[in-house]
Amino acid sequence: MRKSFKIFTFLVVIAAMTFLSRSALKQKSYYIMNILMSNGKTTHYAPDISHLLESVHSDTFSAKTILRQGNGILFVETTDRMEPPSLVLCAIESAARVYPDRPVVFFMKGLGDIMTEEDENITRERFPALSSFQNIYFFPLRLNKLFNNTPLMDWFEEVNPKKERYWTHVSSDACRFALMWKYGGIYMDSDVISIRPIPYDHFLAAEHSSSTSSSVYGLSPFHNLTWLFMEDFAQNYRGDLWGHQGPKLFTRIVVKLCGLPEFNTIHDLMCANIPYLHPYRFYPISYGSWKKYFEVWENFPTFNNSYALHLWNYMNSEGKTMVPGSNTLAEHLYQKQCPTTYDYILKKNI
Ligand SMILES: *[C@@H]1O[C@H](CO)[C@@H](O)[C@H](O)[C@H]1NC(C)=O
Ligand SMILES: *[C@@H]1O[C@H](CO)[C@@H](O)[C@H](O)[C@H]1NC(C)=O
Numbered sequence: 001m002r003k004s005f006k007i008f009t010f011l012v013v014i015a016a017m018t019f020l021s022r023s024a025l026k027q028k029s030y031y032i033m034n035i036l037m038s039n040g041k042t043t044h045y046a047p048d049i050s051h052l053l054e055s056v057h058s059d060t061f062s063a064k065t066i067l068r069q070g071n072g073i074l075f076v077e078t079t080d081r082m083e084p085p086s087l088v089l090c091a092i093e094s095a096a097r098v099y100p101d102r103p104v105v106f107f108m109k110g111l112g113d114i115m116t117e118e119d120e121n122i123t124r125e126r127f128p129a130l131s132s133f134q135n136i137y138f139f140p141l142r143l144n145k146l147f148n149n150t151p152l153m154d155w156f157e158e159v160n161p162k163k164e165r166y167w168t169h170v171s172s173d174a175c176r177f178a179l180m181w182k183y184g185g186i187y188m189d190s191d192v193i194s195i196r197p198i199p200y201d202h203f204l205a206a207e208h209s210s211s212t213s214s215s216v217y218g219l220s221p222f223h224n225l226t227w228l229f230m231e232d233f234a235q236n237y238r239g240d241l242w243g244h245q246g247p248k249l250f251t252r253i254v255v256k257l258c259g260l261p262e263f264n265t266i267h268d269l270m271c272a273n274i275p276y277l278h279p280y281r282f283y284p285i286s287y288g289s290w291k292k293y294f295e296v297w298e299n300f301p302t303f304n305n306s307y308a309l310h311l312w313n314y315m316n317s318e319g320k321t322m323v324p325g326s327n328t329l330a331e332h333l334y335q336k337q338c339p340t341t342y343d344y345i346l347k348k349n350i
């Protein structure tokens with residue numbers, strides 16, 4: 001009787017072990033075997049194991065666990081750059097403030113592996129302007145892993161980054177689709193300053209009347225629309241055409257699904273059963289007027305009809321930045337939406 005119970009318990013242990021992650025197994029299986037070998041009191045096995053399972057579960061620290069609710073705010077850096085410009089810091093801080101209950105994740109190609117909460121804490125310290133925000137996370141961006149099991153993998157294996165004219169843009173376009181597929185949530189370009197929560201989980205946005213935005217959009221994980229985006233990316237790839245995989249891809253799909261919705265009022269429309277947001281929500285200042293962000297205004301606009309502001313960094317070839325004391329719209333926005341970054345700039349003079 002006692003022997004058969006011991007065998008039964010052993011089988012339960014084996015079953016439990018198969019649920020443990022591989023890295024956790026290394027540490028924990030030794031411990032489990034020790035209990036099994038040395039402890040004759042079989043009745044104590046079960047509680048021990050359930051406790052182990054719980055602790056192993058909370059040990060697992062990865063983008064997948066942090067983003068498991070599908071409600072993250074996702075930012076991406078596809079170069080090896082590890083010193084984000086102040087606008088990137090401001091974009092991330094403003095998102096962390098506007099969405100305090102949601103994880104804000106910055107995926108960076110230049111980051112080493114992060115396996116534990118301690119790794120994450122150490123990494124946070126590398127970004128002092130952001131380190132006080134417990135809902136900001138940094139995770140490494142590994143393209144081959146990210147594109148695995150998506151329509152982008154074949155494209156990625158064929159393409160030669162060194163020969164691509166717009167590799168930074170094109171790889172960033174591809175990453176946002178694959179990240180949306182695997183994690184869901186809201187994707188934002190790192191030149192988008194959040195000002196109030198977007199009240200939708202699923203949405204696309206218009207950049208202007210005839211173009212859909214690729215800079216901000218939201219979808220749940222494994223959404224079929226994301227699959228359509230990735231298929232279009234791989235099938236119609238033109239690395240030599242700027243924006244072909246970005247706004248133009250979004251526009252192609254929207255045109256295919258619902259024609260090009262026409263805004264006659266300030267209200268949002270619907271496309272393929274999801275909200276299609278008015279250009280004012282993110283682009284109250286259109287790309288032709290991007291310099292207005294770096295100008296002094298008599299009265300600052302309230303942006304009451306906007307959720308976030310796209311600062312059109314790609315138009316900014318002259319490298320304009322927020323200058324403390326300049327009294328520009330950009331300074332006003334930093335002071336209001338990312339005050340910690342603003343203070344950090346004042347102190348460090350970055
Ligand atoms: C990480 O930092 C948080 C906040 O400071 C702290 O509560 C937590 O204990 C730290 N975790 C580790 C493993 O160092
Ligand atoms: C996605 O799936 C939903 C529900 O299954 C369906 O109603 C919708 O038409 C699909 N959309 C696309 C773009 O295939």
Ligand SMILES: *[C@@H]1O[C@H](CO)[C@@H](O)[C@H](O)[C@H]1NC(C)=O
Nearest residue numbers: 196300301302303304305306
């Ligand atoms: C914008 O919103 C603020 C506060 O919600 C309000 O005080 C202000 O009157 C609004 N401005 C406009 C132009 O609607």
